[in-house]
Amino acid sequence: MRSAAWTIRPAAPYLEGMSTGSDILIVGGGLTGPVLALAARQAGLRPVLIDAQPPAVQEAPGFDGRAYALAAASVRMLRRLGIWQALEGGAQPMVEIKVSDGRAGEGAAPLYLLFDSSEVEDLAGPSGWMVEDRHLRPALSAALEAAGIPRHAPQTVTAQEVRAGRASVTLASGTSLDGALIVGCDGRRSGTATRAGITRGGWDYEQTAIVCAVRHERPHEGVAHQFFMPGGPLAILPLQGNRSSIVWSEHRPRAEALLAMDDATFLDALRPAFGSFLGEISLEGDRFGYPLGLSLADSFAAPRVALVGDAAHGLHPIAGQGLNAGLRDVAALAAVLEEARRRGEDIGALPVLERYARWRRSDTAMLAGTTDLTNRLFSNDNALLRGLRDLGLGAVSSLPPLRRALIREAAGISGDLPPLMR
Structure with missing residues (x-):
């Protein structure tokens, strides 16, 4: 697989209101959606981004605390x-x-x-x-424009359809878009997942x-x-x-x-x-x-549909890994799709998407379990647990190999890294 040597290629012409011959229809323009669009473009694919928010909202320059x-x-x-x-x-x-x-x-x-x-x-x-x-969103918006990636905003998806060899979405404006693959980057209440029949489990x-x-x-x-x-x-x-x-x-x-x-x-x-x-x-x-x-989609993939970021998993922010896990999804999916394209495979075929799902499912489940256990262990005032966890923090601090392993985990540089993250 290629990684750092990728280059951004100009996008194909795009006309509002018309069906497109794009490869990937990305639903959700928050953070993971634009990054996936850029990664897909760099991998030689033709993405289209569908964003429910107006560009002016995404690019607001004022500091709002986030x-x-x-x-x-x-x-x-x-x-x-x-x-x-x-x-x-x-x-x-x-x-x-x-x-x-x-x-x-x-x-x-x-x-x-x-x-x-x-x-x-x-x-x-x-x-x-x-x-x-206020810095990240405008930077993503500028990169999308520089790469020539078509963006529908503000637009929502009202319907999606999967048929032999292709997938399509219908926007609230009546626009129909078609491609080989639909990717849901549309959050924990993912309409993409619901329309694909993907359920999710978890708890409050x-x-x-x-x-x-x-x-x-x-x-x-x-x-x-x-x-x-x-x-x-x-x-x-x-x-x-x-x-x-x-x-x-x-x-x-x-x-x-x-x-x-x-x-x-x-x-x-x-x-x-x-x-x-x-x-x-x-x-x-x-x-x-x-x-x-905590919520996890029962599957990260369905025929011609893949889920990324919060659409696939919602985690406790206790370790600050929610967005990072989503970006790791992006890097893994981009790698799988780029390799499939080079092999001449149909990038929307379920066997291709299942490679992505297997790659990310176990890592995400482990992260979800770790954040869940940590929150349950520490978010209480039980005297016995308080003593045990304080001793545990001190013990880990005194063990350099374990401490370094945890630092690597926090930095996201452990495990099976996608090429973009190596």
């Missing part, structure tokens, strides 16, 4: 796709990750786990980077993640913090300047009350959990609430 933790492997892929060059100047490296346990207002337990990226020689840099939403955590950003007096030095509390974990993730992204998971009634507070009252509630180590804090941007649950 940011993403991109693992080193994800950054490798974005670099090879020509996107990272536009992001690097505004991205913040995470050089260390500190994991601790405790209660709001009481501080962290004395035993904690510290991941230092410099311990892993073949990482050659940070284990991850923080990228703000009865938690909500509050996402926002704060400005603080002291520099964070590129250190990310994961502080486990009885109601759920608080992630403090460094942004450029004296700013940090907050992902605060709490029991749902408490989270709803926090979201309903005015800014001053919310900050008063956040300070005991956040601590004083970065000095005084103030809010930047908006607050967002995301109900948390």
Whole structure:
């Protein structure tokens, strides 16, 4: 398989309202959809992107508090796709990750786990980077335009059909698009999956993640913090300047009350959990609430249909791996489709798509199990469990080989990596 040597080829002409001869119909224009379109284009395929959001919404320049933790492997892929060059100047490296346990207002337990990226020689840099939403979406939009990838926005899919040798979708505008393959990048309530008859299982955590950003007096030095509390974990993730992204998971009634507070009252509630180590804090941007649950599609593929990202799996944000898992899906699917194209195979044939599904299913199931177990182990105030997990953090911290293995896992550079991430 090729990887870094791929080049972007001009897309075929595209006319709104007409059926196309595209290879891949990508439903969902959030984050994984555009990246898949670029990866497919680089692999010599002809993608079309269908986005429910207007371009102006996707490309809004203002900071709204949202940011993403991109693992080193994800950054490798974005670099090879020509996107990272536009992001690097505004991205913040995470050089260390500190994991601790405790209660709001009481501080962290004395035993904690510290991941230092410099311990892993073949990482050659940070284990991850923080990228703000206001930078990532416009960069993806500009890359789509530069690659000449057709985009229907704002448009939704109202119907899809699979027949011998082809698949098609009908848009709300009445436009009909056809291709060899439909890829659902349309989230946990994926219409693509529903129309294909793919069901999903899982459960609700009865938690909500509050996402926002704060400005603080002291520099964070590129250190990310994961502080486990009885109601759920608080992630403090460094942004450029004296700013940090907050992902605060709490029991749902408490989270709803926090979201309903005015800014001053919310900050008063956040300070005991956040601590004083970065000095005084103030809010930047908006607050967002995301109900948390675990969900896995029963299959990642069906005849002429593949699922990617949240359409295939919804994970707890406890390890910040949700988007990274989706990008790994993208890299794996692009590799499978590129190899199938070179072999002269039908890229939408079920045996081809099952290769992708097998590749990603076990890795995703393991990640889902790990995040689920960690959340259940740490999101409680059981005295016995608290003692055991604190001892466990201390034990892992004192075992360099295990610690380095966990750093590699967090950086996304372990396991069977797709070419774009090697």
